[in-house]
Amino acid sequence: MYFDVASTAPLHPVARQALTAALDEGWADPARLYRSGRQARMLLDAARGTVAEVLGVRADEVSFTASGTQALHLGMLGALAGNRRRGAHLVHSAVEHSAVLHTAEQWERTPAGSGTGRVTVVPVDRLGRAAPADFAAALRPDTALAVLQSANHEVGTVQPVAEVAGVCGDVPLLVDAAQSAGRTAVPPGWSLLTASAHKWGGPAGVGVLVVRKGVRYASPLPADEREAGRVPGYVNVPAIVAAAASLRAVRAEAERENARLHRLVERIRTRVPQLVPEVEVVGDPVGRLPHLVTFSCLYVDGEVLLAELDRAGFAVSSGSSCTSSTLTPSHVLAAMGVLTEGNVRVSLPFDATEAQVERFLAVLPGIVAGVRAPLGLDLPAPAGSAPVTVRGTAPDAGEPDGEAAGDEAAGDETPVLDALVLDALGKRCPLPVIELARRIGEVPAGGTVAVLADDEAARLDIPAWCGMRGQEYLGEAPAAGYGGDRGVAYLVRRTA
Template sequence: MAEPVVQAYWDASSGEPLLPEAQQAWSTAASAGWGDPLRLHRPGRLAAQALDAARETVAQAVGARPDEVVFTGSGVAAAHAAVTGLALGRRRTGDCVVTSTTDHSSVLAAADAAGRRAAVGVDVEGHLDLDRWRDTVAAEGVAAACLQVANHEVGTRQPVTEAAEACAAVGVPLVLDATSALGRVDLRGLGGWSVLTGAASAFGGPASVGLLVIRRGTRWRAPYPADDYQGGRWPGAPDVPAVYAAAVALDAWLRFGRAVGERQHALVHRLRTAIAARVPDLEVAGDPTNRVPHLLTFSALYVDGETLTRELDRAGFAVASGSACSASSEHPSHVLAAMGLLTHGNVRIGLTRRSTSAEVDRFLDVLPPLVAEIRDRLGAP
């Protein structure tokens, strides 16, 4: 009988698997008997203390105040709340929200719903057109602007400091999407933003926790019926065990993320170099150096991305294809389209904390014959 294929999970672009530390923290917290954090009894005080400690961890990670941190139901919910809340708070200024063309689909959808969206293009490696950005945010009627720290598909880091300075010069608040970078990149020195968002699932926390950090003095209004929880900035009692687990996961990255990132950066560099050398007619996307360490996307000409993803899965590699914002692997990537690259035949890799050099070696052995076989099957030239 054939030996079972050892599976390497390489889809951390959709979220790091739940860290063992976070899983244990969630289990411990769920059995701790914590109560309503607004109550004065001991279980309520314990819950409030756990939330305060979690806010301290997030604030430390992003260079904010603990009382500016809000826990939402997901990263997507945080993105919608950030954009919509700023649009409501600044509706007398205008109804235009500026984004890049490669922002996450949740941000683009929220900007469209807020009124009108002005999208600023990127170059072939995914870098923001700063000159165009400066002109666009300075236009009349701009309520807010949105930008990623790093792209969620190709990993390219954006010139956040320069973009934030352009917004500050004309009084436009900036929403900073830190989802792909939080825990992997030092964000404490990134100033100039008004609202920052993230998702605990991106760094190995529960998918049910999103992060919304609203600077004091920001003209942000809750775009939903509010109550007494979290200062009226997110409705309903927080899921304390999930929030606690998210904070434990983030703390693990704050302590060990630099070493993990250096190892992942070296592994991705090997992949970028060797894939391009071993597979003909292939595009590797994104900035080769100025990027988050764990993400890689490449596109193979004359190959269907879904077919290649399935063949790689059979060979023991769980990777993704299509748009990172879509549940369907067949949905073309708007990110690659905005960069002027192939939108089909693409494979998206997200290394996890546990990804190894041996897995990279095995992938480099498996990929070239698989691509050749699929091309032969399709009668490609």
């Protein structure tokens, strides 16, 4: 069961059919004037018309790129270059796709005017939503571009695009519609829009960049004459034809499918906290994508959980798709201030069935319990269900690699400043939180625990754990004060 359509959707049958046909009919160079070239050009023009119609824009406003990432790079850098007379200030929300963040980081190192590019990041609330007022506050006289996604790719929260477009006024707003294109319409008011075909069931290799008439744009790459001078390189006609055909097909099914998937996701949102103890379902429960839900499980390593779910036949994702192979916690969850450990994103394809979702809900509790079992923690009962206590084997048996040694190291802890010090230096999350949960009972109510940790995720997960367990998070302190030679001491007061 493939529940990771937010990473990439399986090829839509219509896309496959169109691709096969276009490999026969549209394989030639559309810049050529002979018959096969003219035919490719006709197919390309028709595909552009289809995409324009679905997105509600003019065909000459649509350019095809090689990926959603390329569309974001070109859209952002092209709009910044085209609007440099306004200034060199870029505004984006904290929960944009990593391609936006990477572009902004590069922009801050790019010579522009008298200095370099400048960037303001707009915060989000605990649901992952950027407030229009915060966008308004971030705008300056030298703001050349604002960027906001239509909906978040990790937690599904829908962003207030129309309202942000309103406060932007004549500052161009680029909307990253990668997660919503083909599913839901983007509210009007934006200047540039990007999307990615393989997210809606089209083939890989096709992104969309829409630049509305009158919006200033200057190609950031060495330009050629293709795609209105916006996207250099040979145009991939067969894939574009397939992308357009599937966009139209998906859009036609969307209303019915959205309602159905919305109910299935609602069921996951409701049932997971009933079935699994110590779970936080994140993202906006109301203003959300129909098909996507994310939750985090305390004391669980996300990669281990994903591997177990894979073994059980479920393909799901964790954290940000673009940073899953790094050790950095998801920047989206971090910006929301929610738990990052044991993170699972479920994104349902159009053909997901109720039976599949029920099967997922049936196996998930046992899998999470199995991953937690070796820890031997007493967990509270999940909300709204009979009390469940997960009991495992002896604390030290079957723990993740390095944990046994870590425990011995933790034996070194010295109660400095009346605190129990847990040395979790060198341990990756969720181990610091697991250590905290296991040992906090050793101090009396009112007592303090200092967790020494150098995994960045601890900065997010320890406060999140305190919130979930009703413990008081006191803040950070220099590790040296607690005998640590690196990292940070996270201070927790036991309240219960």
